Amino acid sequence: MPMQAQEIEELIRAAIPDARVEIRDLAGDGDHYAATVTSSAFAGLPRVRQHQLVYKALGHRMGGELHALQLTTAIPQE
């Protein structure tokens, strides 16, 4: 069962409250998404840890029903 972009955004924002989340449906099939997540929670963390925070927010869905999420993380610029 594919996930809705809004559901992905809500899960991320529930775990990372200050996150700015932009989601694009890459293939128009509700199954291949690109997400850019910007949060101060990423400050000082290596990229692997930044992505891990997002994956944790998505829980078991990641790699399961959400198998194709192209992820970019960023720290807000002042």
Next chain:
Amino acid sequence: MSDANARIDALVKGNDVVLFMKGTALFPQCGFSSRAIAILDHLGVSYETVDVLQDQEIRQGIKEYSDWPTIPQLYVKGEFVGGSDIMMEMFESGELKTLVGADA
């Protein structure tokens, strides 16, 4: 340490650059694995690949080993680097080339 974990550990520590992927370098079985291979080939670095589709124990075990839910996964000099998105970011910034020690 479980059997799968010990095997993964040996692969990670026994190879300077190793990619756990779906399929093989010649025939990647998913777009993300294909992209990871394209990046490594572009860097001109020598690398090993492990096809997780051929081994269910490793396919599950690698996700626990790195606490990372998706494949592909790149390891350089024994350290987990990340998946294909991180590889692409690090490739574009030049960090990956430095990390793998590839010639300019």
